[in-house]
Amino acid sequence: MDIDLMELFNQCTKNATEEELSALESLLLGLHKKQTGQNSSYIGGLLHMERQISEEECILTIPLSSLVNNPLGILHGGITATIIDSAMGTLAASLLPEGFGAVTTQLNVHYLAVGKGDYVTCRATIDHKGTKSMVLSADVFRSDGKKIAQATGSFFIIEKKNVNK
């Protein structure tokens, strides 16, 4: 296995552009964050998600680079949705008792401006907490302060042991 990986690694670095080497560095650093438990998912590690959470909000930041861009060279709308879903889901889960989880049932995102600059920050808050479901909101800002997206999401409250059913 390791030998193949080394070959793959060499294939990626040989004749690589600066941008590609930078992308590889970011991926390896991100993978290591998952390995060391700094992030609880590969996605979190690879996106270099940093988060703060309180009872009222979850704030989640990721650095921008060509790694998260769409073919037009701007932040991919799916990555924006990913940090929104992560921030909302993290906050939702934090408000539930042990043994319960929150799964997204619906997500609506308004894209307001182009995602570019050094980083983007998502702030999720809770709007409604029922016995069976929750509704959360989130805003996403870029490093120059401009809001690039706003979203609302619906979450079902489930027992974690039922998550795979």
Added chain:
Amino acid sequence: MDIDLMELFNQCTKNATEEELSALESLLLGLHKKQTGQNSSYIGGLLHMERQISEEECILTIPLSSLVNNPLGILHGGITATIIDSAMGTLAASLLPEGFGAVTTQLNVHYLAVGKGDYVTCRATIDHKGTKSMVLSADVFRSDGKKIAQATGSFFIIEKKNVNK
């Protein structure tokens, strides 16, 4: 640069689990797909997106692995949104004349079932094509045929030279 990368690579492979080595392999293969132009974005390469496009639909498939899972161990809703946005955006762009692009202004996703299995496939179709905007739909299916998500999205038609404004 290469030396640091090699150190990072060794850091990731040393004492790595099978899952982690498999994740690294997938990332290196994905990066190489972008480098060789098989995919037009890093996201497309890293997710190992394969797509078919016609005038009526864009079909996009990604393999599933722990790389794309959320902390609950199922497909991250943001990744589902990413392939939806990619499939819709690809189809929308394909319907426009040279020099024009389509940017997502709004995306609404209903999550219907847990994403798991070997792969998921997204099929995007066009519902409405106006002079300034378009509306598209998409369904996402997992490898056992179950629909896991359905979505609608709004896109603005822009001149590509204006994309960064």
Added chain:
Amino acid sequence: MDIDLMELFNQCTKNATEEELSALESLLLGLHKKQTGQNSSYIGGLLHMERQISEEECILTIPLSSLVNNPLGILHGGITATIIDSAMGTLAASLLPEGFGAVTTQLNVHYLAVGKGDYVTCRATIDHKGTKSMVLSADVFRSDGKKIAQATGSFFIIEKKNVNK
């Protein structure tokens, strides 16, 4: 009571324009439809809703007039939402066993073209039926065949005796 009503009636008809008399006629006819059970709600009667329902779809038609227009003189988006919600809700309820009802938890409408002409027709279909919730779609067409709106909605399945809680 009747005397006051008669005074109100006279107030409405005195110096009334043709459009206003026509609106009053439509309201009285609509009210009577509710009184005689042709429609199960005042809204249904006043909008002169006619519906066909099968296991696969609910089709609902309303005539257009100045009564349902917004201040711009075109069909009010809220009325479009009303027939969408009615058609979806009727279909959802029809698919449930005795004693259960469906309440809308989320509704997303894309408005595609101006509502005008003789009437509009909404066709609702079911996309997903789970044990706790359902997702439905609907398209709205005007009398010249043009699609003016498309929508998706989420519904919770509840026991009817719990509806007021």
Added chain:
Amino acid sequence: MDIDLMELFNQCTKNATEEELSALESLLLGLHKKQTGQNSSYIGGLLHMERQISEEECILTIPLSSLVNNPLGILHGGITATIIDSAMGTLAASLLPEGFGAVTTQLNVHYLAVGKGDYVTCRATIDHKGTKSMVLSADVFRSDGKKIAQATGSFFIIEKKNVNK
């Protein structure tokens, strides 16, 4: 015409229940509000909409009665959508220069609790104002203070002379 109307009126009042007479009274009063210009649309008059508007928000209140209920005996989700669309649309239009209007292109409503009580109040605010489009939010509360719905909507800015195209 008047004779037919009188017959219709008598048909509605003969053997009418208290609820039906009350509904008729509300309709006649509402129609008269449109006739006298207190409301700018029949819908506004018939729903007895009262509104306050400033640069930051539009607040719109309607009384509740069986007239606006669905067959389950609670506020019809379409009426909730109607006051949301009205409040957002009024605020959006108020922010535009003479000759321009705002048309809803997309509306997403989360229904959070049953609509009942004496009245409901909708408060719309502006989230984003671009050159071609706007995004607004709205919350709807019932008279006991409970939030029953929250929504976001997208609006296109158009020249009013183009509204019917």
